[in-house]
Amino acid sequence: MRYPRYRHGTFALMDGVAHPVSYTVGADHVQLLTGVRAEPVPVELCERVISVQVYASYRGHGVFVDAMDETGKARIMEAEWDEEWATINGFVHENRYEYFKTVDVLDLRDYYEKQTDLLFLRWRARHFARPVEGQPLTGGWANGSPAVIDGRPRSGLVRLEDGRTTEVTTRAEYLGYPCEVAGISADGSVGLYYLGQDMARAEADGFQLTVDFRWAKTVHIYDLARYQEHHADLYFEEWRSAQELTRG
Structure with a gap:
């Protein structure tokens, strides 16, 4: 089962509700990605605008949680730039410095969101x-x-x-x-x-x-x-x- 609170991307908090949005740092408006409101929303009406990335530990090592599906599988990326550890633990080298692996979400520990403050x-x-x-x-x-x-x-x-x-x-x-x-x-x-x-x-x-x-x-x-x-x-x-x- 997918962790029900997993999320990633850019969100604007308005009236206590987080909405997925598109936003360029420095812009005066956010654009909602759902049908709640078609026109751009001034950032002054937003309590917060954040970029969310999820991290956790896997076998005692820091990883970035890139995606999660409904079956409870998580695609993770080694996040400590340790090529040797990644190779030993079954990660696949996909890009120059990036190693990925698909694991059971229940194997993750120390789950946290990094919320970058875009305002x-x-x-x-x-x-x-x-x-x-x-x-x-x-x-x-x-x-x-x-x-x-x-x-x-x-x-x-x-x-x-x-x-x-x-x-x-x-x-x-x-x-x-x-x-x-x-x-x-x-x-x-x-x-x-x-x-x-x-x-x-x-x-x-x-x-x-x-x-x-x-x-x-x-x-x-x-x-x-x-x-x-x-x-x-x-x-x-x-x-x-x-x-x-x-x-x-």
Whole structure:
């Protein structure tokens, strides 16, 4: 059986309902792909516009879930650029760097959606000026707690429009490596936690080790790229376990 909450593509959230849409970053309108509304919809009427990709782990390794059919088969792509592991585990080399395999969806673990925020650049330009050289950053940490501007960033447990509960962390790239966005202050200061593996590089780029042993740094919001939310799907494991019991 197909996981009923599986989805991918571009969606606009309007009045609490997610609609499949086509959208070009920077455009003023989205175009619904269903028959709900024929004319383009101004992005100002959208609560969010996101690009959704699904990832999971398979045999302890990160994979991209490219497709899923009604029989419960998932087409997955190796997502850690490990050619040797992919070959050993039965993936087929289809493109230059891409290895694919079809597996039972019940063999997947740690299912999550990567929701890229397609309105981030518009939101950033509306709320923040570009940094002024020499002006100090106050930090994206309001009184020791994460600061939030107009709903960004989000963290913790979030109930999605389809009823799922997900555990959310907001992420972005800084100097080309992944970071968690802990808070955003009104002056554009952003509190970051380093998520990469090279701790020496983190220290060289100005991150400092905190009392809870995380590498942290304050940067400006215009230093960020690929702003996204990581939604760990708490319902998937419950569904997967129930399906396994049904199979006996």
